[in-house]
Amino acid sequence: MPPADPPDTDGLRPALLRAARAELAEGGRAAVSLRAVARRAGVSHAAPAYAFGDRAGLLTAVATHGYRELAATMDEPAASGEPADLAELGRRYVAFAQREPALYELMFRPAELAGDDADLTSARAASLRALTRRTRPDGADGPPGEVTLISWALAHGVASLAAQGALPASATDALVDGFAALVSTPS
Amino acid sequence: MPPADPPDTDGLRPALLRAARAELAEGGRAAVSLRAVARRAGVSHAAPAYAFGDRAGLLTAVATHGYRELAATMDEPAASGEPADLAELGRRYVAFAQREPALYELMFRPAELAGDDADLTSARAASLRALTRRTRPDGADGPPGEVTLISWALAHGVASLAAQGALPASATDALVDGFAALVSTPS
DNA sequence: CGTCGTGCTTGACACTGACAAGTGTAACGC
DNA sequence: GCGTTACACTTGTCAGTGTCAAGCACGACG
Numbered sequence: 001m002p003p004a005d006p007p008d009t010d011g012l013r014p015a016l017l018r019a020a021r022a023e024l025a026e027g028g029r030a031a032v033s034l035r036a037v038a039r040r041a042g043v044s045h046a047a048p049a050y051a052f053g054d055r056a057g058l059l060t061a062v063a064t065h066g067y068r069e070l071a072a073t074m075d076e077p078a079a080s081g082e083p084a085d086l087a088e089l090g091r092r093y094v095a096f097a098q099r100e101p102a103l104y105e106l107m108f109r110p111a112e113l114a115g116d117d118a119d120l121t122s123a124r125a126a127s128l129r130a131l132t133r134r135t136r137p138d139g140a141d142g143p144p145g146e147v148t149l150i151s152w153a154l155a156h157g158v159a160s161l162a163a164q165g166a167l168p169a170s171a172t173d174a175l176v177d178g179f180a181a182l183v184s185t186p187s
Numbered sequence: 188m189p190p191a192d193p194p195d196t197d198g199l200r201p202a203l204l205r206a207a208r209a210e211l212a213e214g215g216r217a218a219v220s221l222r223a224v225a226r227r228a229g230v231s232h233a234a235p236a237y238a239f240g241d242r243a244g245l246l247t248a249v250a251t252h253g254y255r256e257l258a259a260t261m262d263e264p265a266a267s268g269e270p271a272d273l274a275e276l277g278r279r280y281v282a283f284a285q286r287e288p289a290l291y292e293l294m295f296r297p298a299e300l301a302g303d304d305a306d307l308t309s310a311r312a313a314s315l316r317a318l319t320r321r322t323r324p325d326g327a328d329g330p331p332g333e334v335t336l337i338s339w340a341l342a343h344g345v346a347s348l349a350a351q352g353a354l355p356a357s358a359t360d361a362l363v364d365g366f367a368a369l370v371s372t373p374s
Numbered sequence: 375c376g377t378c379g380t381g382c383t384t385g386a387c388a389c390t391g392a393c394a395a396g397t398g399t400a401a402c403g404c
Numbered sequence: 405g406c407g408t409t410a411c412a413c414t415t416g417t418c419a420g421t422g423t424c425a426a427g428c429a430c431g432a433c434g
Contacts, residue, residue, distance in 0.1 A: 199381080199382085230382080230383085231382065231383045231384075232383085232384090233382080233383065233384080233385095234381095234382065234383080237381075237382065237383090238381095238382095
């Protein structure tokens with residue numbers, strides 16, 4: 001019987017994660033089968049299931065990486081050195097989704113992920129925190145407010161619609177900027 | 188060889204569509220297998236593929252129905268008899284997605300649909316038209332403007348995030364209303 | 375009475391995720 | 405040295421899936 005929590009020190013899990021990312025990028029979410037990942041990584045067909053428990057476990061690990069990268073993207077200071085403003089933040093969010101559409105799609109597909117995974121939960125919380133921090137006037141942490149949630153929903157909506165061709169990819173920045181202008185208009 | 192376009196007069200296709208909707212509602216998108224649908228409809232395992240070409244064809248037919256229902260929901264006049272305003276429209280859109288989350292999810296999953304299907308394309312266009320008509324000051328048809336697209340993206344974002352538990356279902360109406368207030372604030 | 379097409383079924387294949395059991399190997403006690 | 409044990413996988417197998425070719429019943433038509 002495989003151990004409940006195999007150590008991550010060796011190269012199997014990282015190698016499988018790399019292979020899964022490559023499959024995801026090349027063939028989309030449907031192409032990420034345990035066996036295809038195993039073939040690409042040059043291991044036996046059951047190795048991924050051993051290393052990650054099951055398919056949901058593998059996808060969860062991939063999605064966790066995605067959330068970490070998204071949070072890092074948002075935390076990055078702007079060229080000016082100052083924290084990014086709302087429009088810049090939205091553009092980055094959408095750009096991330098457009099750069100890795102299959103990964104972004106996977107991140108928001110809880111039916112295929114292990115929702116109770118601790119790493120996933122914390123990475124998800126970290127990315128929401130990065131967004132919250134930048135949409136509060138004081139730049140501090142705290143529970144997301146209405147403006148944060150509306151901004152998130154808008155960015156997610158633009159990213160999702162663009163990812164599936166419902167919106168032209170060239171229109172996304174204008175929509176994000178238009179929304180930011182709405183928000184900053186004094187009521 | 189099955190004919191390219193089997194007639195829709197008999198009961199096979201409607202029966203399979205009903206079965207597919209039931210599978211979708213009960214077990215989510217992953218539960219809609221051609222064989223499960225066939226079992227539920229009481230036909231042979233290959234009948235769905237015969238009737239719809241392949242799995243994508245069946246899902247496309249289901250999604251097409253979904254777009255038709257969504258458009259009908261939005262076109263419905265409000266209790267007052269007047270066309271729905273932006274907030275009401277958004278609430279209806281999100282409510283539709285929450286009433287049939289698996290169907291809504293399927294409708295925005297082009298990787299599993301036959302994107303070039305004429306019925307799907309026209310149903311999709313009709314639902315966008317219903318939304319456009321109600322977000323233009325003159326209530327006329329025409330290409331969707333920036334406000335329409337931003338509103339759509341917001342509604343889609345709220346619906347998607349709520350469907351997967353990222354937002355509490357109880358918060359969606361407040362977000363939609365908050366957005367509508369932003370839009371109606373004179374700049 | 376044949377024969378022909380239509381509408382669906384039967385049968386098969388390759389592929390998938392999951393599981394049980396096997397295999398090699400390194401570490402450890404003696 | 406040797407036996408035992410734990411680990412890190414691999415091998416083998418099973419049920420389920422989508423797809424395709426072939427078969428079959430049956431009514432229409434000559």
